[in-house]
Amino acid sequence: MQWMTLFNKEMMENWRNKKWIWVPLVLILLAILDPISNYYLPQIIEAVGGLPDGAIINLPEFAPADVVMMSLSQLSSLGVLVIVLMAMGTIASERKSGVSELILVKPVSYRNYITAKWAALLALVWAALFVGLLASWYYTNILYGDLSFKSFLLIFIFYGLWLTFVISIVIFYNTLVKTPGLVAFLSILTIMGMSIVTQIFGHIIEWSPNNLSSYIYEMVIAGEVSSDLVATSVVAIALSLILLIASIFTFKAKELAG
Template sequence: MSQWSALLQKEILEMWRNFKWIWVPITFILIGVKEPLSSYYMPQIIDALGGLPKGAVIKLPEPSAADVLIKGVGQYNTIGVLIIVLATMGVIAAERKSGVAAMILVKPVSYASFVTAKWMGSFLLMLLSFFLGYLATWYYTGILFEWIPFNDFFGSFLLYGSWMMLIITITVFFSSLFLVPGTAGFTSLAFVVLLSLISSALSKWLKWSPSQLADYGNHLISGASIPEGTWPSLMITGLSIIFLLVLSIAVFRKKELAL
């Protein structure tokens, strides 16, 4: 455990040196405040852009707080996913390519400790960034529109966070599979997009799909009860994370031994 803790501390320190602990949370917060602010000030924004007939009055239907929060958190399922992949794609591939991984593994360091410490460091970064960003979305939605109950907010955060945890695990897996970070990132994005598209097109039959967790989080925001597919989806997500981590360790060990 002390070995694993040392590796995790190294990973956290490395992310400090790369300023990930600064730019990733700030980016998530900016994404979080964009939707409630733009929704509230949309009439003024349109008026400022001009181009309307003289004397025209802009009257837009005021969105509900739930709609604003759902649209806001939806940004994390697009831009947020891209940021997660970009921040994680080189977590193993870059160190393999630079030779740092080989230097570390020369010491009595297990492959499992190396991979899981990398995964945990990326997860902690994502968890903090997403929570701060989503909290900003919830706060500004409450200030400008109406307060969503904190329990519903936190429940949806856990569901969205579970889906993002799987995305991190997918990226770590491809980072252990490929030597080039760009290839790992592109493949991870393609896999996540394909999974989301298939689950969306076949949502009636794939209620247990991990990508459905985002929709289930929206149900909580809207004040609806938890859909019946939530728990199977969470179970599949957890099993998929464990399977991909084990597979990542096996692939990484094989790749390193083959070098």
């Protein structure tokens, strides 16, 4: 089947260029960075010379929910940046280099071409997110306090939807322009723009995908999935699919050479 051929090629490419190794490692690092450094902060201060006499430092007590938020906020900033940079050339660089001239003169369906790339990126990102959050969950449990495995799974699934949306944005810009750097720039601009709009019009746009993290925080504290979280997830999935369909149409309308 043609779709599987394209998908397997993507998986093989991401394996050979070591993305399957470094992307999970980077996400693990980002996810455990703040939980660990916050826990060891007193020792770190001591080791670098301590505080001046008389100074008192009051470190807040972190609940597991706060620790989860530390991981997610790192993933949402640096993590998203890394993912955008990792995916910026998936179609654009093939067009720029000219490989797509050989591939797309074969009877390749554009829908297969784009959805296979989308799926291969999602497989990578979801796997990397899984190990990243797993590491964060492990340290939360040994350093801070109990966080159930079920909570971990729910955090993983709902946050994965946010990254799915990010990947869909990157795929869309990949079909629009053929300079990888420009793809990254436009994607980051879009994500930042959405974040600003969501903050300013927060009372109107309750279900913006940018709000997923804060609803996940509420979920961990309350211990149950709110209807807002579900609605936001549905919006994130719907927007991702719309972007994917739009990508297929822009790509079909494009001239593939020159």
